[in-house]
Amino acid sequence: xxxxxxxxxxxxxxxxxxxxxxxxxxxxxxxxxxxxxxxxxxxxxxxxxxxxxxxxxxxxxxxxxxxxxxxxxxxxxxxxxxxxxxxxxxxxxxxxxxxxxxxxxxxxxxxxxxxxxxxxxxxxxxxxxxxxxxxxxxxxxxxxxxxxxxxxxxxxxxxxxxxxxxxxxxxxxxxxxxxxxxxxxxxxxxxxxxxxxxxxxxxxxxxxxxxxxxxxxxxxxxxxxxxxxxxxxxxxxxxxxxxxxxxxxxxxxxxxxxxxxxxxxxxxxxxxxxxxxxxxxxxxxxxxxxxxxxxxxxxx
Amino acid sequence: xxxxxxxxxxxxxxxxxxxxxxxxxxxxxxxxxxxxxxxxxxxxxxxxxxxxxxxxxxxxxxxxxxxxxxxxxxxxxxxxxxxxxxxxxxxxxxxxxxxxxxxxxxxxxxxxxxxxxxxxxxxxxxxxxxxxxxxxxxxxxxxxxxxxxxxxxxxxxxxxxxxxxxxxxxxxxxxxxxxxxxxxxxxxxxxxxxxxxxxxxxxxxxxxxxxxxxxxxxxxxxxxxxxxxxxxxxxxxxxxxxxxxxxxxxxxxxxxxxxxxxxxxxxxxxxxxxxxxxxxxxxxxxxxxxxxxxxxxxxxxxxxxxxxxxxxxxxxxxx
Numbered sequence: 088x089x090x091x092x093x094x095x096x097x098x099x100x101x102x103x104x105x106x107x108x109x110x111x112x113x114x115x116x117x118x119x120x121x122x123x124x125x126x127x128x129x130x131x132x133x134x135x136x137x138x139x140x141x142x143x144x145x146x147x148x149x150x151x152x153x154x155x156x157x158x159x160x161x162x163x164x165x166x167x168x169x170x171x172x173x174x175x176x177x178x179x180x181x182x183x184x185x186x187x188x189x190x191x192x193x194x195x196x197x198x199x200x201x202x203x204x205x206x207x208x209x210x211x212x213x214x215x216x217x218x219x220x221x222x223x224x225x226x227x228x229x230x231x232x233x234x235x236x237x238x239x240x241x242x243x244x245x246x247x248x249x250x251x252x253x254x255x256x257x258x259x260x261x262x263x264x265x266x267x268x269x270x271x272x273x274x275x276x277x278x279x280x281x282x283x284x285x286x287x288x289x290x291x292x293x294x295x296x297x298x299x300x301x302x303x304x305x306x307x308x309x310x311x312x313x314x315x316x317x318x319x320x321x322x323x324x325x326x327x328x329x330x331x332x333x334x335x336x337x338x339x340x341x342x343x344x345x346x347x348x349x350x351x352x353x354x355x356x357x358x359x360x361x362x363x364x365x366x367x368x369x370x371x372x373x374x375x376x377x378x379x380x381x382x383x384x385x386x387x
Numbered sequence: 388x389x390x391x392x393x394x395x396x397x398x399x400x401x402x403x404x405x406x407x408x409x410x411x412x413x414x415x416x417x418x419x420x421x422x423x424x425x426x427x428x429x430x431x432x433x434x435x436x437x438x439x440x441x442x443x444x445x446x447x448x449x450x451x452x453x454x455x456x457x458x459x460x461x462x463x464x465x466x467x468x469x470x471x472x473x474x475x476x477x478x479x480x481x482x483x484x485x486x487x488x489x490x491x492x493x494x495x496x497x498x499x500x501x502x503x504x505x506x507x508x509x510x511x512x513x514x515x516x517x518x519x520x521x522x523x524x525x526x527x528x529x530x531x532x533x534x535x536x537x538x539x540x541x542x543x544x545x546x547x548x549x550x551x552x553x554x555x556x557x558x559x560x561x562x563x564x565x566x567x568x569x570x571x572x573x574x575x576x577x578x579x580x581x582x583x584x585x586x587x588x589x590x591x592x593x594x595x596x597x598x599x600x601x602x603x604x605x606x607x608x609x610x611x612x613x614x615x616x617x618x619x620x621x622x623x624x625x626x627x628x629x630x631x632x633x634x635x636x637x638x639x640x641x642x643x644x645x646x647x648x649x650x651x652x653x654x655x656x657x658x659x660x661x662x663x664x665x666x667x668x669x670x671x672x673x674x675x676x677x678x679x680x681x682x683x684x685x686x687x688x689x690x691x692x693x694x695x696x697x698x699x700x701x702x703x704x705x706x
Contacts (some may be wrong), residue, residue, distance in 0.1 A: 116509070119509065120509075120511070123504060123505070123515050124515070126501075127515055127518040127519060130518060130519055130521070130522055130576070131518055131521060131522070132544075133522070133531075133534065133535070133538055133544075133576075134521065134522065134525070134531075136534075136538060136544050137530075137534045137538075149542045152542060152543065152544050152546075152547035153544050153547035153548045153551065198428045198429065201425050201428060202425060202426055202428055202429040204425055205421070205422045205423075205424075205425030205426040206426065209418050209421055209422040209425065210415065210418050210422070211418055211419045211420075211421070211422025211423060211426075212419050212422075212423075214422065214426075217426060217430065220433070221429065221433070224433065224437055226632075226684075226688075227437070227441075227681070228632075228635075228636055228677070228680055228681055228684055229636070230636070230657060230660055230676075230677040230680055230681075231440075231441060231444050231674075231677045231678065231680075231681050232436070232437060232440045232441070232444065233664070234444060234447065234664050234670050234673055234674050234677065235439075235440035235441075235443035235444045235447065235674075236436060236440050237664075237665070237670075238443070238454065238670070239440070239443075241454065255432055255436045257428055257432060258428050258429045258430075258431065258432020258433060258436065259428060259429050259432075264429065288421075289417075289418070289421040289425075290421070293425075318527045318528050318529075320529055320639050320642075321638065321639070321661075325665060335529075336528065336529040337529075339529045339530055339533055340529055340533065340643060343533045343536075351537075354533075355534075357530075358530040358531075358533055358534055359530070361528065361529075361530045362525050362528060362530050362531075365524060365525055365528065366524070366525065369517075369521070369524045373517065376524075377516075377520075377583055380580050380583045380584065
């Protein structure tokens, strides 16, 4: 510890002996970084462990368990895992997940934007009541809805299709509508009014005045929507019962259960891989995520 | 867009207020129409996928509907069975309460402690924030749940680490006393979202208050209880409500990691409801359970709000 300090003093103040106060400050900074980084490492250990296990040789996974450094790197775990199970490779599962999360997000964001415009700008009969109804649905536990929804979709013959997962999203999401409404309320009305005087109708104003200014709100909505849909487990679990329709989440569960611990390297490889889309979102859109959570208080 | 705006703005002054008033009143009929047109995607989906299902759900709660055969109206039987007969139902309540009462305060305490640790502008703070938030980013995924099952396995990394310091790790999932702790630890581990909310709140607290407290001779402990805590109570309250509701509805972790075992010690309410509805198809009974959950969430929220006046400090009320 003292060695680090003396070298850093050597660099910063060559001519003056550091005062006691300065040394105390450096020691405090050092202690701070050591403890925060140490605690952070403990937090990340389970994730590092999963990644390390995905690269370890088969024999090593359950023998040098706590070690984070594989004796040799085995990328073939990923190739073996990708083969999947029951004749379906992970190509199928990723395709399904991207359809679900991609189309679902598209529906959610487009509809939420249209609906939010009406709530944010247009005066119409019953608007306040509808808006509070919409806010109330955010607090409604999903458990009250899944059973009757299942019965309805069952009667429609939609089980084992993506329709029950996607069609309800055509109504947008209450949370996203609320967020975009808040954003629209922040846009000055001058432009709307100017366009209106110029003879532009409501839809013209929506497309040419409001929409171009909504980009940040739409990006945030799309990120959260994709992220939540990618992680969604309950809906696919209930509606998709054929392995060729499985999303990545469903496939991982079956893969871990049914391959019965035969090839743990491959299982850990697929677990790690499935986190990459979410991880990329986190890396590239961290600002949006952090702002979204700290300003609206939604769960991440 | 900009063309319209500029054109309109340049001529804007000539438009009299009477004219725009006239225009607006003329527009209200079309506004009603446009409003409903724009709201219709949500309104239709709300009616079809929320309002009607809620009515069906309430009605199912008083039947023995099971998707397959015939069904009949059974009055309050489902509720009677729940509270007086069904032992598994009671286990699910015990497991859920234990989880919420331990995991939620633990998670919030971690979130607040780490937020205070990160509430400065030292170099690398963004990196630390990302590291502490990362488990929460991936935490909802099935991958992490499957990994958690392995890390706490008898051969898993936790027991291997314990062995290094000479502790014989328990069989975490074999014992009803320890199984629920794997889920509680997981919940505490994912404190990222409340941490970010606390961090945003801490940055709002004026530095002068701490300086004033320091002049008055307050140490760190005092200034936490006299300055930080009172000013954060609205945020703590908000987090408490959100996390409690979240905890009462916990499903995925228990479904993947413990499947409710052993001896129903981790049979969370939402997991038992799922098993009733979609494994044994007792949809009437499960609907009754869902309505009890809805009422409990409503009640918990109401009680929290009632109690909040005792400890939540809103700055506006003092000004």
